[in-house]
Amino acid sequence: xxxxxxxxxxxxxxxxxxxxxxxxxxxxxxxxxxxxxxxxxxxxxxxxxxxxxxxxxxxxxxxxxxxxxxxxxxxxxxxxxxxxxxxxxxxxxxxxxxxxxxxxxxxxxxxxxxxxxxxxxxxxxxxxxxxxxxxxxxxxxxxxxxxxxxxxxxx
Numbered sequence: 001x002x003x004x005x006x007x008x009x010x011x012x013x014x015x016x017x018x019x020x021x022x023x024x025x026x027x028x029x030x031x032x033x034x035x036x037x038x039x040x041x042x043x044x045x046x047x048x049x050x051x052x053x054x055x056x057x058x059x060x061x062x063x064x065x066x067x068x069x070x071x072x073x074x075x076x077x078x079x080x081x082x083x084x085x086x087x088x089x090x091x092x093x094x095x096x097x098x099x100x101x102x103x104x105x106x107x108x109x110x111x112x113x114x115x116x117x118x119x120x121x122x123x124x125x126x127x128x129x130x131x132x133x134x135x136x137x138x139x140x141x142x143x144x145x146x147x148x149x150x151x152x153x154x155x
Contacts, residue, residue: 001031001035001037001038001041003037003041005030006027006038006041006042007041007045009023009026009027009030010023010041010042010045010046012026013026015045015046016046017046017047017048020042020046020048020053020056021056021060023042023046024039024042024053024056024057024063025062027039027042028062028063028064032064032067032068032069032070032072033064033065033066033067033068034057034063034064034065036065039053039054039057061115066104067104067108068104068111069104069105069108069109069110069111070108070109070110071109071110071111071129071130071149072110072111072113072129072130072131073093073110073111073112073113073127073128073129074113074114074115074118074127074128075089075090075093075101075112075113075114075115075125075126075127075128076114076115076116076117076118076120076124076125076126076127076128077090077114077115077116078115078116078117078118078121078124079117079121080121080122080124081117081118081121081124081125081126082125083124084124084125084136085125085137085138086124086125088139089125089127089137089138089139089142090114092139092142092143092146093112093127093142093146094112096143096146096147097110097112097146099111099112100112101113101114109149109150110149118133120133120135123135123136124136125137125138127142127145129145129149
């Protein structure tokens with residue numbers, strides 16, 4: 001963690017405790033997770049106990065306290081996506097990347113997570129890759145997308 005960069009993030013958001021959520025979002029964006037030393041620095045500068053920082057960081061599913069892969073995959077398993085075939089897509093992701101939901105690949109390239117709903121039911125099943133929505137996924141489209149990412153694509 002770069003202490004100067006964390007200070008920049010805090011300063012850009014305003015060094016006020018009411019901005020803690022925005023600060024944590026920017027730190028997450030910078031490091032792809034919330035490093036412990038960054039959280040400690042936020043607590044020191046904003047005069048917030050570390051336990052309170054952790055309360056915020058663990059309350060929201062968007063935050064991660066563990067390093068995540070360069071490519072973050074979220075698969076919707078909500079009712080509409082489930083009915084339209086999300087489970088076989090999950091199986092393909094697991095098989096092709098060798099990771100289960102909640103895991104990060106050994107090379108640090110991929111993190112696979114499942115969610116209850118992404119709010120775009122008409123497009124289901126939906127796989128979000130690095131914040132880009134891919135709707136109406138099927139096994140062939142999923143396999144092709146993962147191969148493209150494995151070759152170094154940024155989708």
